[in-house]
Amino acid sequence: MKIYGVALLCACFLAGKFLGQLLGKAIGLDGDIGGVGFAMLLLMLAGAYLHRKQWLSRESEAGIWFWSSMYIPIIVAMAATLNVRAAFEGGWVALLAGGAATFAGLLLVPLLAKIGKDTDPDTKP
């Protein structure tokens, strides 16, 4: 049943958010730190475990795949509801600060991507 997959996804999602909140509290921040990341790791671990035990049928997995394929439409909805106008009204400081941060960050990707790659000859650059 597809709902089993969806329920597993929900369980991982909520547990991850909980861990994120706990981590936030632990370092004195009112917020969720890496909740989505924890949820993703949980789902990967749980998915792999249940798959090995053959407790997760193809049909159940389809419930997760459905939501996985919905993120692009959701991102489009998100784009349409962003505060795009503020980005322009913030003036030159905002444009310059945001722009400089973006370019500096992206240009460093190839450099940092080298870390951990040297030890692994079979990954193509």
Add this chain to the structure above:
Amino acid sequence: MELLKNIIDKNGLIFAFLLVGLMMLISQVLSRFLFRGKIPGVALAILGGLGLAFLGGEKGLGDYPLFAGLAFLGGSMFRDFAVVATAMGADMGQIKKAGKAGVISLFAGVLVSFTAGVAAALALGYTDPVSLTTIGAGACTYIVGPVTGSALGATSEVLAISIAAGVVKTILVTIITPMIAPRIGLNNPHSAMVFGGMGGTTSGVVAGLAATDPKLVPYGALTATFYTGLGCLLCPSVFFLILRALAGG
């Protein structure tokens, strides 16, 4: 007409699914026939969304009651839920391999964005450490900015600038990523994890990767999701103290 409006008001989320479906369809058709597949349909749909957001205000199109469902669909609950679901297709081995690079890129990403933001603010005449820190934090993400600014007691003008800087970054990452992906070697899970740490804005990283190669989304999202937390942690504390010491205050 009144009847139709009534139905949409009561079924906002369903209407939003229909709208997004139509937007995707139009973008795919434009991509295939107008741009001959040179610009991916997903990228066009996201750009179209950003363009439509211009018609509204703080919540883009969501400011109009008619499109309230769209704001709900594009809000953090559905976004996070769908992003978590993409983990199902991710390869645990790849993540372990890129783990170290991912963590380093997170710290480097926050530091680089903050420094770039502070430099921009300095260049345009801001000198007090509180404003500089707030704008630098805003250059990380539009959540780190206001969190840092409120903690330090920045003025509302500076807070607005810091949020705007973060939004500019999100939008730029969304638009630029598919264009420069081949040049920065963004075509494998390893570099996608590094990219998530350097880009930082979860929405920008996920949207940018979706337009580049949907298979890379889970890897970028995994690191990016820790970025805002790390920024909120470092900016108002370590970074602020360093700036204040440099300013001699």
